[in-house]
Amino acid sequence: MANQLLKGKKGIIFGALDERSIAWKTALAAVAEGAEIVLTNAPIALRMGKINELAKECNAQVIAADATSDADLDALMQKSMEIFGGKFDFILHSIGMSPNVRKNIEYTATNHDNFLKTLDISALSLHRVLQAAMKADALNEWGSVLALSYIAAQRTFPGYNDMADAKAVLESIARSFGYHYGFARKVRVNTISQSPTVTTAGSGVSGFDVFYNYAEKMSPLGNASAEDCANYCIMFFSDYTRMVTMQNLFHDGGFSNTGVSNLVIEDMKNSQQ
Numbered sequence: 001m002a003n004q005l006l007k008g009k010k011g012i013i014f015g016a017l018d019e020r021s022i023a024w025k026t027a028l029a030a031v032a033e034g035a036e037i038v039l040t041n042a043p044i045a046l047r048m049g050k051i052n053e054l055a056k057e058c059n060a061q062v063i064a065a066d067a068t069s070d071a072d073l074d075a076l077m078q079k080s081m082e083i084f085g086g087k088f089d090f091i092l093h094s095i096g097m098s099p100n101v102r103k104n105i106e107y108t109a110t111n112h113d114n115f116l117k118t119l120d121i122s123a124l125s126l127h128r129v130l131q132a133a134m135k136a137d138a139l140n141e142w143g144s145v146l147a148l149s150y151i152a153a154q155r156t157f158p159g160y161n162d163m164a165d166a167k168a169v170l171e172s173i174a175r176s177f178g179y180h181y182g183f184a185r186k187v188r189v190n191t192i193s194q195s196p197t198v199t200t201a202g203s204g205v206s207g208f209d210v211f212y213n214y215a216e217k218m219s220p221l222g223n224a225s226a227e228d229c230a231n232y233c234i235m236f237f238s239d240y241t242r243m244v245t246m247q248n249l250f251h252d253g254g255f256s257n258t259g260v261s262n263l264v265i266e267d268m269k270n271s272q273q
């Protein structure tokens with residue numbers, strides 16, 4: 001279904017760990033649509049993941065950067081501009097990690113050092129990326145920056161733990177920075193709030209299978225897949241969305257506006273019999 005929507009555009013994609021990653025699918029879709037990309041991930045993910053396979057397929061260079069390190073991000077902007085031969089057009093922030101989720105520490109018994117790490121990796125990193133891009137004047141006018149969020153930013157999903165707070169901050173940073181970057185350089189900043197998706201980060205959340213199935217039954221269109229999400233990202237990197245900024249965009253098959261579905265009611269009835 002490629003239509004060369006990103007012909008002539010260049011961008012950085014954060015967060016492709018393996019072939020299930022939303023960033024992995026987005027990298028493939030961006031290249032199929034004519035974009036030139038740089039791939040980046042944390043040094044440990046480069047050692048453990050399979051990013052070199054993706055890089056080969058995308059004819060892309062890989063640059064290590066910990067998204068919590070301003071020095072790494074400054075170097076990433078400079079190296080990317082060298083590779084691209086100047087400014088570029090889009091950034092995908094597809095980064096999330098909570099040490100509390102990883103260690104199964106409940107929200108009410110949170111470890112606050114871990115909590116700060118969750119916020120730094122999963123939310124403040126967006127601010128760091130935007131700040132590094134702005135400082136380097138790395139993005140062309142009408143450039144597009146996207147980060148991935150989840151509806152736990154607005155409604156409580158207990159297993160999502162401190163990631164819910166991180167997503168609320170992430171969405172707020174997109175609004176706040178979007179204001180400044182819009183006036184300063186006509187760059188747009190948005191978040192996409194994606195359905196539960198089977199990936200390393202997604203499956204790490206406690207009770208993931210249950211709320212994946214619940215969301216599937218609640219959503220009139222079903223859960224949006226990682227491929228669907230990649231296509232939506234492409235639209236937001238393209239010129240067709242040039243006037244959209246500071247938004248949180250639900251990409252969830254209708255889940256966010258559904259109170260209850262007949263499929264869920266049927267399940268409840270069956271469990272009462």
Ligand SMILES: NC(=O)c1ccc[n+]([C@@H]2O[C@H](COP(=O)([O-])OP(=O)(O)OC[C@H]3O[C@@H](n4cnc5c(N)ncnc54)[C@H](O)[C@@H]3O)[C@@H](O)[C@H]2O)c1
Pocket residue numbers: 014015016017018020021022023041042045065066067068093094095096097121148149150193194195196197198199200201202203
């Ligand atoms: N999977 C879901 O159900 C779901 C739903 C909504 C939103 N999201 C969001 O989508 C994004 C991508 O996650 P995914 O589901 O593709 O999982 P994933 O595990 O494939 O990707 C998460 C990525 O974050 C990277 N990362 C972690 N710490 C980092 C650091 N310090 N610096 C740089 N990168 C770092 C990891 O290496 C990994 O590549 C995340 O923001 C996630 O919260 C996922």
